[in-house]
Amino acid sequence: MAEQNGVKVVVDRDKCMGHAICAQVAPDLMDLDDLGYNITEDLELPADQAVQAHRAADSCPEGAIRILQVGE
Ligand code: F3S
Numbered sequence: 001m002a003e004q005n006g007v008k009v010v011v012d013r014d015k016c017m018g019h020a021i022c023a024q025v026a027p028d029l030m031d032l033d034d035l036g037y038n039i040t041e042d043l044e045l046p047a048d049q050a051v052q053a054h055r056a057a058d059s060c061p062e063g064a065i066r067i068l069q070v071g072e
Contacts, residue, residue, distance in 0.1 A: 006047050006070040006071060008045075009040065009056075009066075011038045013064075017064075020036040021059045022059050025052075026052045028052070053067050
Protein backbone atom coordinates (compact mmCIF):
# COMPACT_ATOMS: atom_id res chain seq x y z
CA MET A 1 0.00 0.00 0.00
CA ALA A 2 1.31 3.44 -0.89
CA GLU A 3 2.25 5.65 2.00
CA GLN A 4 -0.27 8.40 2.68
CA ASN A 5 0.65 11.90 3.74
CA GLY A 6 -0.36 13.28 7.09
CA VAL A 7 -2.50 16.35 7.61
CA LYS A 8 -2.33 19.53 9.61
CA VAL A 9 -5.41 20.76 11.47
CA VAL A 10 -5.75 24.51 11.92
CA VAL A 11 -8.61 26.01 13.91
CA ASP A 12 -9.65 29.60 13.27
CA ARG A 13 -10.77 30.72 16.72
CA ASP A 14 -12.28 33.91 15.31
CA LYS A 15 -14.73 31.81 13.27
CA CYS A 16 -15.59 29.34 16.04
CA MET A 17 -19.04 30.00 17.51
CA GLY A 18 -18.93 27.22 20.08
CA HIS A 19 -21.23 24.72 18.36
CA ALA A 20 -19.03 21.90 19.71
CA ILE A 21 -20.10 19.46 17.00
CA CYS A 22 -16.46 18.95 16.06
CA ALA A 23 -15.70 17.55 19.50
CA GLN A 24 -18.57 15.06 19.24
CA VAL A 25 -17.29 13.89 15.87
CA ALA A 26 -13.60 13.79 16.84
CA PRO A 27 -13.30 13.86 20.64
CA ASP A 28 -9.69 12.66 20.51
CA LEU A 29 -8.62 15.60 18.37
CA MET A 30 -10.61 18.63 19.42
CA ASP A 31 -10.06 20.59 22.63
CA LEU A 32 -12.85 22.87 23.81
CA ASP A 33 -12.84 25.43 26.57
CA ASP A 34 -15.45 25.53 29.35
CA LEU A 35 -17.84 27.46 27.11
CA GLY A 36 -17.51 25.01 24.22
CA TYR A 37 -15.21 27.06 22.05
CA ASN A 38 -12.51 25.27 20.14
CA ILE A 39 -9.05 25.94 21.60
CA THR A 40 -7.20 23.21 19.70
CA GLU A 41 -3.63 24.19 18.89
CA ASP A 42 -2.35 23.44 15.40
CA LEU A 43 -2.12 19.67 15.06
CA GLU A 44 -0.03 17.52 12.78
CA LEU A 45 -1.55 14.11 12.41
CA PRO A 46 -0.50 10.91 10.70
CA ALA A 47 -2.48 9.76 7.71
CA ASP A 48 -4.48 7.25 9.70
CA GLN A 49 -6.13 10.11 11.60
CA ALA A 50 -6.84 12.18 8.51
CA VAL A 51 -10.35 10.82 8.03
CA GLN A 52 -11.32 11.80 11.56
CA ALA A 53 -9.81 15.25 11.05
CA HIS A 54 -11.79 15.76 7.85
CA ARG A 55 -14.98 14.64 9.59
CA ALA A 56 -14.40 17.24 12.30
CA ALA A 57 -13.79 19.94 9.71
CA ASP A 58 -16.85 18.95 7.69
CA SER A 59 -19.01 18.99 10.82
CA CYS A 60 -18.34 22.63 11.66
CA PRO A 61 -21.11 24.89 10.34
CA GLU A 62 -18.81 27.90 10.59
CA GLY A 63 -15.98 26.41 8.54
CA ALA A 64 -13.62 27.13 11.41
CA ILE A 65 -11.49 24.01 10.96
CA ARG A 66 -9.09 23.72 8.03
CA ILE A 67 -7.21 20.62 6.97
CA LEU A 68 -3.93 21.09 5.16
CA GLN A 69 -1.95 18.36 3.48
CA VAL A 70 1.49 17.76 4.96
CA GLY A 71 4.55 16.60 3.11
CA GLU A 72 3.46 17.06 -0.48
FE1 F3S B 1 -16.33 25.77 16.99
FE2 F3S B 1 -17.14 24.66 14.80
FE3 F3S B 1 -16.30 23.16 16.73
S1 F3S B 1 -18.05 26.43 15.73
S2 F3S B 1 -16.66 24.29 18.61
S3 F3S B 1 -15.08 24.61 15.61
S4 F3S B 1 -18.08 22.77 15.46
